[in-house]
Amino acid sequence: MSELALRAAKLDGQDDLAGVRERFVLDEVVYLDGNSLGALPAHVPGRVEDVVRRQWGELRIRSWDESGWWTAPERIGDRIAPLVGAAAGQIVVADSTSVNVFKALVGAVRLAGEGRDEILVDATTFPTDGYIAESAARLTGCALRPLAPGEVPAALGDRTAAVLLNHVDYRTGRLHDLPSLTAAVHAAGAVSVWDLCHSAGALPVGLDEHGVDLAVGCTYKYLNGGPGSPAYLYVRRELQDRFDSPLPGWNSHAEPFGMRSAYEPAAGAPRGRVGTPDILSMLALEAALEVWEGVPVAAVRAKSLALTDFFLECVEAYVPAGRVACVTPVAHEERGSQIALRCADAGDVMKRLIERGVVGDFRQPDVLRFGFTPLYVGFADVERAARVLGEVAGAAAGRS
Numbered sequence: 001m002s003e004l005a006l007r008a009a010k011l012d013g014q015d016d017l018a019g020v021r022e023r024f025v026l027d028e029v030v031y032l033d034g035n036s037l038g039a040l041p042a043h044v045p046g047r048v049e050d051v052v053r054r055q056w057g058e059l060r061i062r063s064w065d066e067s068g069w070w071t072a073p074e075r076i077g078d079r080i081a082p083l084v085g086a087a088a089g090q091i092v093v094a095d096s097t098s099v100n101v102f103k104a105l106v107g108a109v110r111l112a113g114e115g116r117d118e119i120l121v122d123a124t125t126f127p128t129d130g131y132i133a134e135s136a137a138r139l140t141g142c143a144l145r146p147l148a149p150g151e152v153p154a155a156l157g158d159r160t161a162a163v164l165l166n167h168v169d170y171r172t173g174r175l176h177d178l179p180s181l182t183a184a185v186h187a188a189g190a191v192s193v194w195d196l197c198h199s200a201g202a203l204p205v206g207l208d209e210h211g212v213d214l215a216v217g218c219t220y221k222y223l224n225g226g227p228g229s230p231a232y233l234y235v236r237r238e239l240q241d242r243f244d245s246p247l248p249g250w251n252s253h254a255e256p257f258g259m260r261s262a263y264e265p266a267a268g269a270p271r272g273r274v275g276t277p278d279i280l281s282m283l284a285l286e287a288a289l290e291v292w293e294g295v296p297v298a299a300v301r302a303k304s305l306a307l308t309d310f311f312l313e314c315v316e317a318y319v320p321a322g323r324v325a326c327v328t329p330v331a332h333e334e335r336g337s338q339i340a341l342r343c344a345d346a347g348d349v350m351k352r353l354i355e356r357g358v359v360g361d362f363r364q365p366d367v368l369r370f371g372f373t374p375l376y377v378g379f380a381d382v383e384r385a386a387r388v389l390g391e392v393a394g395a396a397a398g399r400s
């Protein structure tokens, strides 16, 4: 065994979260794509079968009440809340992230009030956020200014209505400074909207602690909710009464079954709802969230940093010099839970890695992306992934 393989075995032996891995369906593959689609928690298929066969098949319409379908969006929101540092009653699970970005951003501009007609958006954002921001700006009569998150403090002013930022950059894995950026947005009197897709479930977010106004995120990445599982929307408690959703569907009405022609928004988190919830996906997510039982987010963060540090060390040892360049910041306070490596033939290299049982992903034009989900990735996985990458990248270099 190599020195690194021995170290990996030792680190796995000392890992407090090692047992959590048993809660997932895994195989021989080293799965480093949980930042795109989390692995399947082992108990979810049985629970989904019960939802379909008994709750739907037998109870039918009664399940809206008796199986808790109607209140699932808020109930599951409260289950996500501790993972992102939020007290109960502020998160609703609904729709896709894209739709929630729309609700949050238009809602933020309406909260900001008169005289503020500019939206700042992360220029490196996941594309959907940028597209939605452009449309939200047009609808609200705002100008849209795309800029790097680091440029936000200097760009803020008394015309800034809202600022939409990604907590972790999906491509580079860079973690942005949520506490200080949120404080800067507030100092300018503007409203902050954070997209937590690549941070929730991977590191502490501290929504309440840092006074974030609105936030959105998906649940199929580090939260393992399954393909297309619904996203969530956080509206800080003090803003809930003034939150004016641009999609006021009947589910967000104060009295949805009053069937009244005049709209009157519900109080609290339900105001973020729109239409009938997608119950099958939603309840699969609810079951999936049980894997977090007894798992402190701080321990997840500590292991995530140890995994990514160890991966960088193994890449350095195994991959021929100059074949890849790390684009993820080395400083812990600027690193999410993934490592992105620039590599000229990244598409080809990732294809070969997957053939060899190491699954990451490829992002155009030249990025190899490896996500480290501390709940089920171990140090031996990390060592093997880097070793296979070294072999694949070395062989490809030899051929050319």
Ligand SMILES: *Cc1c(COP(=O)(O)O)cnc(C)c1O
Pocket: 096, 097, 098, 099, 125, 126, 128, 129, 166, 170, 195, 197, 198, 218, 231
């Ligand atoms: C994954 C991701 C999304 C996905 O949006 P959907 O509407 O769920 O498809 C949005 N924003 C960011 C930053 C993401 O990483």
